[in-house]
Amino acid sequence: MTDKPKLRVLLCAPRGFCAGVVRAIDAVEEALRIHGAPVYVRHEIVHNKYVVEGLRAKGAIFVEELDEVPDTSKPVIFSAHGVPKAIPEEAVARNIFAIDATCPLVTKVHREAELHFRQGRQVILVGHAGHPEVVGTIGQLPPGSIILVQTVEDIENLQPKDEENLAYVTQTTLSIDDTRSMVDALLRRFPRMIGPHREDICYATTNRQEAVKHIAPVVDALLVVGSSNSSNSQRLKEVAERSGCKLARLVLRAEDVDWDLFSGITSLGITAGASAPEILVEEIMDAFAERFELHVETVSTADEAVFFPLPRELRQAV
Numbered sequence: 001m002t003d004k005p006k007l008r009v010l011l012c013a014p015r016g017f018c019a020g021v022v023r024a025i026d027a028v029e030e031a032l033r034i035h036g037a038p039v040y041v042r043h044e045i046v047h048n049k050y051v052v053e054g055l056r057a058k059g060a061i062f063v064e065e066l067d068e069v070p071d072t073s074k075p076v077i078f079s080a081h082g083v084p085k086a087i088p089e090e091a092v093a094r095n096i097f098a099i100d101a102t103c104p105l106v107t108k109v110h111r112e113a114e115l116h117f118r119q120g121r122q123v124i125l126v127g128h129a130g131h132p133e134v135v136g137t138i139g140q141l142p143p144g145s146i147i148l149v150q151t152v153e154d155i156e157n158l159q160p161k162d163e164e165n166l167a168y169v170t171q172t173t174l175s176i177d178d179t180r181s182m183v184d185a186l187l188r189r190f191p192r193m194i195g196p197h198r199e200d201i202c203y204a205t206t207n208r209q210e211a212v213k214h215i216a217p218v219v220d221a222l223l224v225v226g227s228s229n230s231s232n233s234q235r236l237k238e239v240a241e242r243s244g245c246k247l248a249r250l251v252l253r254a255e256d257v258d259w260d261l262f263s264g265i266t267s268l269g270i271t272a273g274a275s276a277p278e279i280l281v282e283e284i285m286d287a288f289a290e291r292f293e294l295h296v297e298t299v300s301t302a303d304e305a306v307f308f309p310l311p312r313e314l315r316q317a318v
């Protein structure tokens with residue numbers, strides 16, 4: 001017998017690492033194995049401090065710009081979020097061996113934007129200003145070619161050069177529901193606008209949000225394991241709140257949990273952003289198990305079997 005309060009835990013599945021994140025982390029580890037430490041990584045390889053610290057301990061040096069790389073004999077890896085075209089060009093000019101760990105699903109958006117541009121369309125990007133993926137996508141085309149919209153109001157104020165010749169692309173990690181409203185608003189104003197065959201929001205973002213929608217209405221609280229600078233993790237917290245969960249929190253580690261908030265709950269949902277490793281979910285579950293008698297169920301809403309091979313530069317080296 002235990003005198004701990006009972007807590008029903010519903011674990012979202014899928015949760016945590018996606019194929020693009022696994023590939024990016026593997027790229028850094030493989031580069032370290034082949035080239036030896038240090039290797040340089042432009043920007044956090046994925047938005048998770050635990051992952052970044054782990055790679056730093058193995059010999060990765062994280063920089064924000066290429067001019068912070070003093071030793072051009074060492075490879076530089078571009079993060080999963082993608083980079084503007086000017087960055088690989090700068091690497092070539094400085095004779096830096098660049099390994100591009102941009103997620104293939106982000107690269108797909110880059111190619112869509114380029115194709116529209118070549119076909120003479122003005123490109124509208126739905127996304128969040130300043131996020132590295134958005135910076136990278138905007139940087140695929142000459143300055144001023146892509147217009148970023150973040151809200152329905154932005155769409156109402158749009159002044160395109162030619163209303164008949166427009167296309168849209170989106171960031172991969174947005175809220176599915178918000179993006180649908182944005183795309184509806186775009187198509188209401190510009191009915192001839194062209195978009196992707198399927199939305200650009202990636203499978204991992206879609207599946208993790210669907211799982212949260214399923215669980216959020218039936219639990220007292222929901223925890224998203226992930227970093228505060230992770231777009232898809234932030235969206236999971238928002239989706240939980242909008243789906244009726246009164247207490248949704250984003251935490252990186254067990255030490256970040258505000259235990260007073262969770263003292264009266266009898267059910268808890270747990271998920272993890274696409275850049276959060278499962279070991280942190282386990283750490284948080286263990287911390288709950290110290291305070292509650294847990295009854296854990298996994299609620300699976302989709303199967304994932306996506307795999308991306310290592311970046312081309314590493315496959316060639318192997």
Ligand code: SF4
Pocket residue numbers: 018019020021080103104105106172173202203204205232274
């Ligand atoms: S969240 Fe989606 S777009 Fe981002 S790395 Fe993962 S699979 Fe790629």
